[in-house]
Amino acid sequence: MARFTKILQFMGWPTVSGILLALVILQYQQLQLLSEQRLSIPQYQPPAPPQISFADAIKMAAPSVVSINATSVNVESIERESEDRLNLYLGEKLSLGSGVLVGDQGFILTNLHVVDTLFNAFDTEVTLNDGRRTPATVVAWDEANDLAVLHINMDDLSPIEIGNEQELEVGDLVFAIGYPRNIGQSVSQGIVSALTNNPDTSLSIIQTDAAINPGNSGGALVNRNGKLVGINSSIFSESGNFEGIGFATPASIAVNSMEAMVEQAIQGNSGYLGVLTGEALNAQSSQIFFGVDHIRGMLVESVDQGGAARRAGIRPGDVITRVEATPVIDGENIMLEVRNKKPGDTIIVQVYRDGQTFDFPTTLGFGQAIIIEP
Numbered sequence: 001m002a003r004f005t006k007i008l009q010f011m012g013w014p015t016v017s018g019i020l021l022a023l024v025i026l027q028y029q030q031l032q033l034l035s036e037q038r039l040s041i042p043q044y045q046p047p048a049p050p051q052i053s054f055a056d057a058i059k060m061a062a063p064s065v066v067s068i069n070a071t072s073v074n075v076e077s078i079e080r081e082s083e084d085r086l087n088l089y090l091g092e093k094l095s096l097g098s099g100v101l102v103g104d105q106g107f108i109l110t111n112l113h114v115v116d117t118l119f120n121a122f123d124t125e126v127t128l129n130d131g132r133r134t135p136a137t138v139v140a141w142d143e144a145n146d147l148a149v150l151h152i153n154m155d156d157l158s159p160i161e162i163g164n165e166q167e168l169e170v171g172d173l174v175f176a177i178g179y180p181r182n183i184g185q186s187v188s189q190g191i192v193s194a195l196t197n198n199p200d201t202s203l204s205i206i207q208t209d210a211a212i213n214p215g216n217s218g219g220a221l222v223n224r225n226g227k228l229v230g231i232n233s234s235i236f237s238e239s240g241n242f243e244g245i246g247f248a249t250p251a252s253i254a255v256n257s258m259e260a261m262v263e264q265a266i267q268g269n270s271g272y273l274g275v276l277t278g279e280a281l282n283a284q285s286s287q288i289f290f291g292v293d294h295i296r297g298m299l300v301e302s303v304d305q306g307g308a309a310r311r312a313g314i315r316p317g318d319v320i321t322r323v324e325a326t327p328v329i330d331g332e333n334i335m336l337e338v339r340n341k342k343p344g345d346t347i348i349v350q351v352y353r354d355g356q357t358f359d360f361p362t363t364l365g366f367g368q369a370i371i372i373e374p
Helices: 002-040 054-064 251-268 283-290 308-312 331-339
Strands: 065-082 085-101 107-111 124-127 133-142 147-151 173-178 186-197 203-208 220-223 228-235 246-250 275-280 298-303 319-323 346-353 356-363
Touching: 054 065, 054 173, 054 186, 054 220, 065 107, 085 173, 085 228, 107 228, 107 251, 133 251, 147 251, 173 203, 173 228, 203 228, 203 251, 228 251, 246 251, 275 331, 298 308, 308 356, 319 331
Parallel strands: none
Antiparallel strands: 065 085, 065 124, 085 107, 107 147, 124 133, 133 147, 173 186, 173 220, 186 203, 203 246, 220 228, 228 246, 275 298, 298 319, 319 346, 346 356
16 A cells, blocks of 8 residues: 555656646647637727818808909099199909808908909999809908908808818818809819918918919818818919919908908998888878878888898888888988998888788898988
């Protein structure tokens, strides 16, 4: 028995060592298998931020870019009639440019040189991307930055989304949207060629090689996400045609200037209704026009195309009987009530039409009211 015990003791250590070695080898094989399985499992990658396609970017921005046709009045020639008398001969010149709808109140940013004229005798018409056309009023301008602000009275507008031009880098992709050479809305692609900064490091000029031709002035320079980063303003060219060097006013400069100009224009102007009326109705004229003698007010003879009254739904043939709480007695009566308001204010205009009275909420615009004496 003692001998058998010694044999077991002699065989135990090799056996235990073999078992331990086997366990180590088995564990190593399992760890290697787990490692191989881990490598075969696809590692999670966070999704890349979605890139908007160029077509989608243009679709976002294009409805906000409008065509501007302006008629400017300037001196064509000067003739000396005598030592103390000069004759100035004026001439009209058509100007084609582009503009950008900023905000939903009908304000359009463009270049001043698109609508500039010697006597501020602006005559402009705006065509929207969807084909709608309307007269526009030039309400303010900034000569230093070659900017002007137009206003239109229309609904269903598509204002552009403003981007941050401070994020631009040389080489970034940009698009110029406008109406070059009267061929309709067009898009050109380019890159940011150079950036010029003010002493305070803010951006002052964007240079681009996106084609900017006559008619593009005042149009939009947008980034690859369709957001406004600049207002196309000028080109550097010895031939008069685009040679790959175009300039744009940074969006922040243009929009900040516009906001300041609009605020000043609102404060400096009275509201404008945009109607031409005849004499105040009395019993006799009321009987003649409407078959009853009790209608009092001002008969509307015409309404301005693109004006506040037309936009509200007031038509020629209506009789304006009340403005806000004031019964209408004569033309001055209407004018005084409207002059107490500002462009952008909404008033209630009551009219008589087809035997009934209607109240029209009317958002006043910009313009100059005139009383024409009979």
